[in-house]
Amino acid sequence: MNFATFIQQLLNGLSIGSVYAIFALGYTLVFSILGIINFSHAAVFTLGAYFTFTLMGGTFGFNGVLANASVPVQLPFAVALIFGSVLAGLMAVLIERLAFRPLRVRGADPLLTLVSSLGVAILITNLIQYLVGAEIYTFPASTYGDLPPAIDFGKLLGLGQIVPVRTVQIVIFVVSVVILIILTLIINRTRFGKALRAVAEDTTTASLLGINTDLFILLTFFLSGFLGGVAGTLVGSSVSIAGPYFGISFGLKGLAVIVLGGLGDIPGAVVGGLVIGLAEAFVPPEYSGYKDAVAFGILFVVLLIRPRGLLGRTIIQKV
Amino acid sequence: MSDFFSTYGFLLVSMMLAAMLALSLYLPLMSGQLSLASPGFYALGGYIAAVLSTKVFTATGDLYPVPLLLLEMLIAGVASGALAIVVGVPALRLRGIYLALATIAFVEVLQVLALNLDVTGGAVGIFGVPQPFRTQIEYAWIAAPMLILAMFFVYRLERIRVGRAFIAIKEDELAADAMGVNPTVNKVLSFTMGAVLAGMVGAIGAHFLNTWNARQGTFDASIAYLAFVLIGGSRTFLGPVLGGMALTALPEILRALSGNGSLPLWLTEFMKDGRFILYGLLLVLGCVFLPQGFVTPAFFSRWSKKAHAAKLKRAA
Numbered sequence: 014m015n016f017a018t019f020i021q022q023l024l025n026g027l028s029i030g031s032v033y034a035i036f037a038l039g040y041t042l043v044f045s046i047l048g049i050i051n052f053s054h055a056a057v058f059t060l061g062a063y064f065t066f067t068l069m070g071g072t073f074g075f076n077g078v079l080a081n082a083s084v085p086v087q088l089p090f091a092v093a094l095i096f097g098s099v100l101a102g103l104m105a106v107l108i109e110r111l112a113f114r115p116l117r118v119r120g121a122d123p124l125l126t127l128v129s130s131l132g133v134a135i136l137i138t139n140l141i142q143y144l145v146g147a148e149i150y151t152f153p154a155s156t157y158g159d160l161p162p163a164i165d166f167g168k169l170l171g172l173g174q175i176v177p178v179r180t181v182q183i184v185i186f187v188v189s190v191v192i193l194i195i196l197t198l199i200i201n202r203t204r205f206g207k208a209l210r211a212v213a214e215d216t217t218t219a220s221l222l223g224i225n226t227d228l229f230i231l232l233t234f235f236l237s238g239f240l241g242g243v244a245g246t247l248v249g250s251s252v253s254i255a256g257p258y259f260g261i262s263f264g265l266k267g268l269a270v271i272v273l274g275g276l277g278d279i280p281g282a283v284v285g286g287l288v289i290g291l292a293e294a295f296v297p298p299e300y301s302g303y304k305d306a307v308a309f310g311i312l313f314v315v316l317l318i319r320p321r322g323l324l325g326r327t328i329i330q331k332v
Numbered sequence: 333m334s335d336f337f338s339t340y341g342f343l344l345v346s347m348m349l350a351a352m353l354a355l356s357l358y359l360p361l362m363s364g365q366l367s368l369a370s371p372g373f374y375a376l377g378g379y380i381a382a383v384l385s386t387k388v389f390t391a392t393g394d395l396y397p398v399p400l401l402l403l404e405m406l407i408a409g410v411a412s413g414a415l416a417i418v419v420g421v422p423a424l425r426l427r428g429i430y431l432a433l434a435t436i437a438f439v440e441v442l443q444v445l446a447l448n449l450d451v452t453g454g455a456v457g458i459f460g461v462p463q464p465f466r467t468q469i470e471y472a473w474i475a476a477p478m479l480i481l482a483m484f485f486v487y488r489l490e491r492i493r494v495g496r497a498f499i500a501i502k503e504d505e506l507a508a509d510a511m512g513v514n515p516t517v518n519k520v521l522s523f524t525m526g527a528v529l530a531g532m533v534g535a536i537g538a539h540f541l542n543t544w545n546a547r548q549g550t551f552d553a554s555i556a557y558l559a560f561v562l563i564g565g566s567r568t569f570l571g572p573v574l575g576g577m578a579l580t581a582l583p584e585i586l587r588a589l590s591g592n593g594s595l596p597l598w599l600t601e602f603m604k605d606g607r608f609i610l611y612g613l614l615l616v617l618g619c620v621f622l623p624q625g626f627v628t629p630a631f632f633s634r635w636s637k638k639a640h641a642a643k644l645k646r647a648a
Contacts, residue, residue, distance in 0.1 A: 050429060111616070112616050112619075116619060116620060116623070119623070121619075122623070123429070124429075124432075124562075125562065125619050125623055126619070127429070127432075128558060128559065128615060129615070129619035129620065131558075131615065132559075132613070132615025132616035132619065133612065134612070135555070135608060135611060135612030136609055136615075136616065137612075138612075139606065139609045139611075139612060140606075140609050143602075143606045143609060261551070261552075265436065265551060268436065269437065272430075276429075302444070302447060302448040303444055303448060305440070305444050306440070306441050306444035306445070309437040309438075309441050309444075312433065312434070312437040313434055313437040313438060316423070316426055316430055316434045316437070317422045317423065317434075320425075320426055
């Protein structure tokens, strides 16, 4: 591997890894508060991509009920990204009300909630297929405005050779990092974040201290859905929206990320995302068929060697 | 009647296979272990049967000999069991959601291997698996006795020492350990039993479907089996069996309902194109309104006076 390829793969890894990170944070936020893996997160990811696509004025194909429909607005990418992700966040809130809350109120088995969230994922995925068909949707070529399609990193770093990097990768990386920084600030520096951490630490005690835990659970779902929507849009705009199922495999990789980082651990999800993104980017091209196994291989090994994750803390099993 | 069998033969055998796959997930669940590994062993068993029948056993003649099919099932069961012990010993140290995630990873890794190895035919898979029967309903000669055997096996298991040890671990692992029940041995045993069953069903499945590829053991399948068990009821073995049968038949029932013209057109169209939407909705509603599943132990106690008296005593 020469140096140019190394730089390219490094940036590829960082860019996909940072999307893994913001996506996995959506899982982790919900897990830290409810102790439940929300499988519908993958479906919200898919929804976010479709929402943004629609808000940018995209037209649907001829399959499905909404054939050739489009909304009468054409927002620029940045605005559509924000609105699309907010819509995804509101969907997550709706899911919480309909599929999580009834079970939580009754104190049901967490595994049952897991199945309920899977039911939601199947429901949403097939609803998308019913409404807009299963075809691939590509974001318009001018998605990123006047930015050139690739940037020569060789010239920027003064390497004396051409190292082209797709602009998409850089946009993804920058957007993800900005979101990660804002989220870290919210969680660690604000009153809201403090309350959120308190609810995650101990829901009962937090409610005794006057925190409206029910509201914070809803806000957590909103944040989680928002992050899922951003991740879905970024992946969709970088490759394409590969049909209603495109969130499912991404969702499974997100599981690998949060286990690697430690379930419910926020910095861990970021580290886990970057590790898995980089590990996938550096799979040699002759073994590219095995690329999808990397995340799951890592997941399996981490579970066996260090089940609490890279940065996770030990939980003592009490009788 | 023969008309009925030729139309619904595929569905009936599919329902039996689904019931057995649901049982294969129920077995580890008996000892409280949520394992989603069944589709992996099902896929493995299918590949073993497909490779053996197309490349190793070159039977001449019109129909593939049934004893060879039984031999394949035996080999598939033994191989799945062996792999289950190798994977299970380290993996079953994990509890709850961690074990579920480890088994998801196991299934995904097997799938990637199946897509990339030469022996499994890559993404195309293996075609033209020889047929031991002329019609699909005749597969019931294998599937029905096997289902009855599997049900009897689990029924007895729930009432003997080993099964009671499983249930003790499910209720409280530490307490069971203190009472002299070895958790590791019993958890691996229940996991392995499920794997053997799934592997044997896979061997039938490869012949039944005539072709085998990497789409057979996927995450979607894990979820479907889990739905069979949890919607059917995870407290007794009848729950998974009935759940597997009912949920496999459901899309067909919806399709039949949409075809007979007694419903308005928009509803007919929706049921044809959107039946998986209903399937997802049913999963959510089932979890919210029927958390114990349809078939619960209380379901049977209605016929048992003793249990009824005990219930009255508790209520008093």
